[in-house]
Amino acid sequence: MKQPLIGYRRWLFPVALSAILAGSGLWYGINYYPPLPTAEAPLSSAEQAGPALPSPASLPAAATAETRVPQARNTTPSSLGPDPFAPSLAGTDIDGALQADANGQLVINLQVRDFFDYFLSTVGEVSPETAIRQIERMARTHLPEPASGQALALLDQYLAYKQASLTVMQASLDPARREDPAYQLAALGDALAQLKTLRQSTFDADVHQAFFGLEEAYSEYTLATLAIQQRDDLSEQGKQALVEWHRNQLPTTLKTTEQDLHASTRQQQARVAAINSASSPDAAGQQLRELGLDPDGAESVVKYLKHRERFDERFESFQEALSQNGSSGLATQDLANQREELLLRHFPDEQDRTWARLKMLDSS
Numbered sequence: 596m597k598q599p600l601i602g603y604r605r606w607l608f609p610v611a612l613s614a615i616l617a618g619s620g621l622w623y624g625i626n627y628y629p630p631l632p633t634a635e636a637p638l639s640s641a642e643q644a645g646p647a648l649p650s651p652a653s654l655p656a657a658a659t660a661e662t663r664v665p666q667a668r669n670t671t672p673s674s675l676g677p678d679p680f681a682p683s684l685a686g687t688d689i690d691g692a693l694q695a696d697a698n699g700q701l702v703i704n705l706q707v708r709d710f711f712d713y714f715l716s717t718v719g720e721v722s723p724e725t726a727i728r729q730i731e732r733m734a735r736t737h738l739p740e741p742a743s744g745q746a747l748a749l750l751d752q753y754l755a756y757k758q759a760s761l762t763v764m765q766a767s768l769d770p771a772r773r774e775d776p777a778y779q780l781a782a783l784g785d786a787l788a789q790l791k792t793l794r795q796s797t798f799d800a801d802v803h804q805a806f807f808g809l810e811e812a813y814s815e816y817t818l819a820t821l822a823i824q825q826r827d828d829l830s831e832q833g834k835q836a837l838v839e840w841h842r843n844q845l846p847t848t849l850k851t852t853e854q855d856l857h858a859s860t861r862q863q864q865a866r867v868a869a870i871n872s873a874s875s876p877d878a879a880g881q882q883l884r885e886l887g888l889d890p891d892g893a894e895s896v897v898k899y900l901k902h903r904e905r906f907d908e909r910f911e912s913f914q915e916a917l918s919q920n921g922s923s924g925l926a927t928q929d930l931a932n933q934r935e936e937l938l939l940r941h942f943p944d945e946q947d948r949t950w951a952r953l954k955m956l957d958s959s
Contacts, residue, residue: 669695671710671737680729681717689713693734695742707746708806711753727754749802756797763789780821787814813849816841862886876900906947910954913941 671693679685691709694702701707714730727750734746763786772778791811794803819841823834842853866886873879880897884890916937942948 668737669739669742671733680725681720683717683720684713693738693742693746695738699739699742701738701742701745701749703801703805705805705809707749708753711750752797752802753806756793759793759797760790763793776825780818780825784818787811787818809846809849812846816845816849816853870896870900876904906942906950909941909947910951913937913951916941 671689673688673692675684675689677685679687689710690713691706691711693707693710694704696702711730714726714733718726730750731747734743734750738746766782766786768782769778791807794807797803798806820838823829823837823841826834829837842850842857844850845853866883866888869882869886870879873882876897879900880893883893883896888896917934938948938951942951
């Protein structure tokens with residue numbers, strides 16, 4: 596495992612993290628964090644000397660109690676309990692986990708990154724120091740050495756990566772070309788390539804693969820499919836064949852998910868087309884059953900379509916009555932009152948009245 600970058604320590608990162616943005620996944624899954632407040636006072640010499648546990652007075656009551664009675668084991672718990680350090684985490688399970696193998700070494704997998712992100716997502720709600728110290732407390736309380744030290748060294752690297760990735764993510768687009776799909780695709784590809792290079796230089800190969808392997812594979816697949824769709828020298832069949840080829844290059848987990856999603860989308864499109872082309876609700880139900888929809892599902896669609904047919908008939912009668920009132924010479928307010936009376940008369944169901952009002956807006 597690579598050593599933490601020189602000059603970076605967990606206790607210095609609350610200052611460095613002040614520029615990191617939050618959110619989920621612009622650029623296909625890259626995570627950000629909200630702007631963080633800078634530390635108001637310099638760190639003490641004791642903090643600068645090394646990563647010691649925070650004093651009991653600096654921790655929430657629940658954390659202090661757990662620190663007094665360490666629960667030595669090889670994995671972090673799945674929950675922070677009924678009184679987590681950040682209110683937004685109440686009632687949630689911890690995403691990911693830190694684990695040690697039989698030799699006391701940290702298990703490197705995607706759960707480690709998820710674990711870090713779970714705690715760091717609270718920054719802005721709590722101070723950066725609080726979020727980071729919670730990760731350290733969990734590692735030192737629940738993991739043996741050397742796994743706990745390895746987890747904290749990896750946290751240093753992850754925070755350094757988050758800070759450095761801002762330069763890539765904040766690169767501006769050329770205003771004159773930002774609406775050009777080809778330019779957008781090229782800029783996205785450049786950004787992802789820079790991020791991959793940054794990850795390779797920050798993490799060991801096994802960490803890089805565990806943390807970002809699936810994300811990068813799907814990003815590259817997405818870029819390839821977008822590029823194929825932009826080509827005008829391919830037929831639709833040719834495009835579909837190339838997309839399918841790229842889909843087959845995905846890791847097994849992603850390939851299965853993407854194939855299921857693709858099959859589901861095509862099936863849904865076929866069912867929508869069947870409804871649109873059917874001569875009647877009953878005919879639509881028959882076609883849906885032939886396309887694999889279960890009988891109860893098909894029957895519910897038939898009932899809905901029949902209800903909409905009856906609604907359309909009532910709406911036509913409503914419009915005729917409304918038109919007659921409009922030519923009666925009534926004042927505007929009287930017309931509005933009569934319209935409401937007609938709505939109640941023709942559409943006793945509240946949902947139908949809502950549909951009628953929306954349809955009136957569309958027709959106007």
